[in-house]
Amino acid sequence: MIPPRRSRTIRIRDLAVGGEAPIAVQSMAATPTRDIEATVRQVELLEAAGADLVRIAVDSEADVEALAIVRGRTRALLSVDLQENYRLAATVAPLVDKIRYNPGHLHHHEKSKPVREKVAMIVGAAREHGLALRIGVNAGSVAPEYKDRFGAEGVEAIVRSALDHCAMVDELGFTDYVVSIKDSDPRLVVDANVAFAEARPDVPLHLGVTEAGMPPDGVIKTRIAFEQLLSRGIGDTLRVSLTVPFDDKGQEIEVGRAILADVEAGRFRSVPPNFFDGLNIIACPSCSRVENTRFIDLAQEVKEVTAYAEDHDFTIAVMGCRVNGPGETDDADLGLWCGPNHVNLKRGEESVGTYTYDEILPKLREELDRLIAKS
């Protein structure tokens, strides 16, 4: 049930991501990197849970030294997370399979150096060691100039930041990269990733709801975003973020795999965030009282011809019979109840008229247009 993805396939060593490759599930070690024993155990725990890739944060030379030892003790694919410390890129590159940098953190050091040069430095390190990159944009740390230019509300700043960094990396002739655009609000994660994927369908996307928080809310938030995106063919690798102790981090992988399996099987279950907004079409399930079997088609046609009004908070009721039809359309803004040859059209409790099955849809649109004009 996941539509074909339009992204290109990139490689993180032997792991293919994007295009027709299976959607990879990853997570991040929560242990202090310098605690080598704990970090090795954490990597093993995530691998055992089914992680395709494990990210490790590196913020200092001491972290790099620890990472070198961890690297020697695991065969897991490792990604290094460089936030403010992108200058460590060259040092960590020989130790890992992928580098994540945050475009919003490149201004913190060497302020006079152009961002483009900093990106070139990271790309150079990745290229030299055959690594993949992630351009990891986060709404909570978007570069100040993007906030100034595009505003702090909405998703434009984060999407533009990601697009500009793609252009920079493209210009350097580097293609083995993925992009992530994260927010703690799943609705913004959906909007941002949809907008990005429209502009750059070729770039593989790493999905995540950042700071989703504790289960169960954190799981629900993640599920909302991932279901909406995966079912549109958007998303090539996933990371679930849950506020849980070290020893429970396997849950992030399990939740990611469960969501993936559900969407693949068409078990698309979370409620779209704006489900109760906009046009609401209620329709009876039909029973033996239906006097014209065109009723089922009519319900579908009503949905189609009224789709243009989907943002208006009206209810349209389509009922199949004279037993329940007259009463159960009273509460709707517009109601249709079907007889053997005619359909009765109502506006609230008031009758508008009786029309043939061929006449009813244009009449319904007229009434709907009138409601919209008045609203």
Place this chain on the structure above:
Amino acid sequence: MIPPRRSRTIRIRDLAVGGEAPIAVQSMAATPTRDIEATVRQVELLEAAGADLVRIAVDSEADVEALAIVRGRTRALLSVDLQENYRLAATVAPLVDKIRYNPGHLHHHEKSKPVREKVAMIVGAAREHGLALRIGVNAGSVAPEYKDRFGAEGVEAIVRSALDHCAMVDELGFTDYVVSIKDSDPRLVVDANVAFAEARPDVPLHLGVTEAGMPPDGVIKTRIAFEQLLSRGIGDTLRVSLTVPFDDKGQEIEVGRAILADVEAGRFRSVPPNFFDGLNIIACPSCSRVENTRFIDLAQEVKEVTAYAEDHDFTIAVMGCRVNGPGETDDADLGLWCGPNHVNLKRGEESVGTYTYDEILPKLREELDRLIAKS
């Protein structure tokens, strides 16, 4: 994951419903009852899909005659749906296993006869033939006097109507009944059934979202209501209503069974309708940058001590480190970011102060109270 249900167990012939009995899944024939071949095929189709019970509408003597023939050709448990034609109760009772009547339709005929007498007539027919009953209240056809007394908004009219009918049936010494309270809005279905179950935990409940409409919206609406109710231990039998052609009616049973299996397995997936309202706690997933492992407990404690404010639309961010903490708390109404020994408390972008892990929670409550007082 379904909590023990408090309802009593009733019997519909050999089918136990309520208490510890498995939750039964049922549906309704959509074919014209008088089309005997089509109706027999419809019953067989629903049975094959796993229906525990099949409902058939009967509105006329001709329908009764057809039902008699259908009865002879199937061993399925049959319920008869009497809407306005409750006077057929005695005639159909020998042919079926259960009668559904609608309290909102009893005023249509013999207006001078008290409702109590009409109920006694239906109960008498059920008792004589060893049938079960369903008191089936529907928001779209609630009895006018209940609408007048309790208003058309909210769920009081439908809940009171159901409770009064239970009292009437109880007084007649009849206990083999279930109740349903349906609306096309799943949020009202939840509210009504929660209110009813509080008042009458002993009465088995038949759950349904009426006129849910076409898939996928109809499935989503049903899932919202059923997940919310089943996970509270409310609901003893289910009917999914979808606007689909005759031949696809098996889908109603399949969807019902899938929701049931999911909730039983703890796969509680639909988003509670008000998920995005009220207090929003965002918390980072923790990573190696966390300098004090008390962070995870703190996130949990923040959730607990702020629970009293759950109806207020504030965001509280709890971040584990100095790299992401200062920036990613800016957009929250209140932010906490954790250092090795102290927690930094913020109000939006402004710093409130730095507190020990023991001091922070009371300080947070003070700030939250201040926000509430101002809101």
